[in-house]
Amino acid sequence: MFDKILIANRGEIACRVIKSARNMGIKTVAVYSDADRGALHVRMADEAVHIGPAASAQSYLLKDKILQACLDTGAQAVHPGYGFLSENSGFCQSLAAAGITFIGPNTHAIEAMGDKITSKKLADEAGVNTIPGCTDVIRDGEHAVKIANEIGYPVMLKATAGGGGKGMRMARNDDECRDGFERAGNEARSSFGDDRIFIEKFIEDPRHIEIQIMADSHGNTIYLNERECSLQRRHQKVIEEAPSPFLDAKTRKKMGAQAVALAKAVNYESAGTVEFIVDKQRNFYFLEMNTRLQVEHPVTELITGIDLVELMIRVADGEKLPIAQADVGINGWAIESRVYAEDPFRNFLPSTGRLVYYRPPEEDKHVRVDTGVYEGGEVSMYYDPMIAKLITYGADREEATAHMRTALDRFLIRGVSSNLSFLSALMVHPRFVDGNMSTNMIGEEYPDGFHPADLPHEDPATFITVAAAMLRGHRDRAAQIDGQVSGHERLVPEDWVVVMDDQHHPVSVVPVEGGHDVHYNGSTYAVRSKWEFGQHLFNGSINGKKVFVQVERNEQTYRLLHGGSQADVWILTPRAAELLKYMPVKAAPDMSKYLLSPMPGLLVSVAVKEGDAVNAGDELAVVEAMKMENTLYAARDGIVASIHFKTGASLAVGDKIMELE
Known part of the structure; x- marks a missing residue:
């Protein structure tokens, strides 16, 4: 077995590989760019080597730098993770020439499957259904x-x-x-x-279902069931699960057999994934083969009990697969949510910056968190915006979903925007609950993006009673101030008005042991919690039912998030609530004459020049962030009065790229 391996990657996947290597008693070497000098994978590894500037093309994609790092540290093998050089046959050849093992498939398989044109021809020849x-x-x-x-x-x-x-x-x-x-x-x-x-x-309303395969160098190839990956946004997977709620045993067996046939056609070794699109009649067609470990591999690990990273390392060392196809079963259900640094409020634009507060839910037999960040760390504009992968496990789909809903409510991120509320909304969406999904679902259900305030809470009383209880706690503490004049002590009233969505909700809040009784709309809600002032998570119960509500407080205003819903709540005295009705609403300034950068990124192109006439919907510029190009359009008709940035400029959120008149 190898004594030391180098991980040619960064972020959560580098941390994931380090964990398995550590469990096997193998030392690890991390590589890092300028932007990742203090990254978690660097901290976790036994050694770390600097390989260049922040841009991937000058660091993580440089084969020679990583090869030299192997030679300098004595690493005997390289695990590529996913992305970067994981499917680069030239990198494999360079390693082989230096006597270093690539923990992955052979060069022929990478070249054949990495080129989608060649892979489709090979799939046809192997008897695999193709589009x-x-x-x-x-x-x-x-x-x-x-x-x-x-x-x-x-x-x-x-x-x-x-x-x-x-x-x-x-x-x-x-x-x-x-x-x-x-x-x-x-x-x-x-x-x-x-x-x-x-x-x-393009197949209309398809599902995206993939088969995990594993092969050794002794001619053994097996498939480890499927993963349902249909919930996607802009072709990027958002939520994955195993097994698929759509497949039957007959279709699963056919897909697995075709995946194995394709792998054998290229003498495949190591972990790989054969992706299919599946129509409503369960007809399936080959999409591509990924010759690497997939982002979503944890759901397969949880339902099979197999550590895929460990198996990849053992196969690379020449070992035979320890299991046969007959040994592979499906035990339970697993769901993975990809937690991204992106802003659902602004059509999921990337969000970068420092993680001021980062508290993932505690891991146990039902919850797993694969992450590459830590509190105080930074989400960089140079790389993929993934913060973590949240994986839950249950005996069946209903239980796994319930654990995911609770875990998402408990996942705290501050400093950058995240898609946590969106993930929570998907978990309660009727189409997800029913398993009625396609790769078009998110685009169909959220054509204008997502805002958690647009999702009505299943029980608004949750927000109303929790906010009222917290406000009463704050006021009771304030009333304990020293030095009060006898006979004029500060008294806290029981009656308040909770203002939410411009609706006034009268409540009465009474302190009791362990919490408060909140009287609202003819009912009494027993709100119990050990929540302390300043905490971002309300961990308690309402009428005996466990509840986790995320909290941001500003004086008498609370922003609450739960189950994908968000509400901005005011708690006022009855008199203040009455006067609030007469307060004028301040209109937001009209910024339509400006083209604002919606994200930090690089200005790739400007499609107009000063003096040009433009119409609403015309392309004005393209901004690249986290490897994705985003086209910016005119919000109204006008004349380009001035352009403030040139092509190639680095932009911050809100920068005025140009002005129309």
């Missing part, structure tokens, strides 16, 4: 339009070396096809250094 399309490389936008018309819209344009939702665009007409070709090519060039594009038919 109709053109596997020739597309020359330019006009060639793309010609091929798309031959196949028939809608079509999907894909980077041949793509993955992770990057380098993909769906087109329903010629204009979208031309634009999609350019955008997909740009993203592919930036992320993978390869801008080749191909086109295939």
